[in-house]
Amino acid sequence: MQYEAPTTIDQAVALLNNTGNASRVLAGGTDLLVQLRSGMIEPELIVDIKKIPEVRTILKEDGKYRVGAAVTGAELGEHEDLKAAWPGVVEAVELIGSTQIQGRASLGGNLCNASPAADAVPALVAAGAMCMIAGPNGRRELPVEAVCTGPGQTSLAPDEFVVSFLFPIPKPRSGDAYLRFIPRTEMDIAVVGVGIHLSLDADGVCSDARVAVGAVAPTVLLVGESAAALVGTMVDDAAIEKMIAAVRGSCDPIDDKRGTVVYRTQVAGVLAGRVCRIALQRARRER
Secondary structure (H helix, E strand, O other), X not given: OEEEOOOOHHHHHHHHHHHHHXXXXXXXXXXXXXXXXXXOOOOOEEEEOOOOHHHHOEEEEOOEEEEEOXXXXXXXXXXXXXXXXXXXXXXXXXXXXXXXXXXXXXXXXXXXXXXXXXXXXXXXXXXXXEEEEEEOOEEEEEEHHHOEEEOOEEOOOOOOEEEEEEEEOOOOOEEEEEEEEOOOOOOOOOOEEEEEEXXXXXXXXXXXXXXXXXXXXXXXXXXXXXXXXXXXXXXXXXXXHHHHHHHHHHOOOOOEOOEOHHHHHHHHHHHHHHHHHHHHHHHHHOO
């Protein structure tokens, strides 16, 4: 197995282009190294992207936040501006693993590992984040919800990788939140995870909403019907109940050791109600 640590995007793309499916991208490595040691994968080439400055920086530019794909959870948690703008996203990332893992685990890795239960992904989807993807044909933007196509599978070509995430600067009177349910008190895989982002107009009426649910389907779900139940309302109890019903109606989970289909579906609704009220409280504070 060969190891390379390019210092530019072009170098990384060229390496991936030469090996295709036989290569893997290394950012934090908290999933990749486990897979290597267990023999799940045997790539010919590991391309370590951490020496590329663009994937390791957080910038505010052109009305957006640009967060490098290899930025760690610990670094996100220390970025006060991003925490203030997107607290739900940062809270979700901070739930990934222990303190030691936080120093390594990356936003890009959590997405591209393509686990249906990944904590960062519902929050990213709710935030409307976009991925900047580099490949031999140049760069392209893709919504986060379009990256994962199934457990362990993505829509990226073998010679492409995620360079950064683009977050819009939130509108006034906006708020987001993320919660998950796990069997233990910490450091476990989500039974269900829910991310919600809300925007209110000057009268307190919901003008925009995004509701994302994880671990209840092969990929994270962006539930348009749930968002529609909130838009145009004061996000009162009746609207929230309609949103909850739509969340439960969208669920298509599996039975496994962490929960049954019925249990996950029920928990998804409970969490959605809680997350919605947190996001609403944050949006009202931003008046």
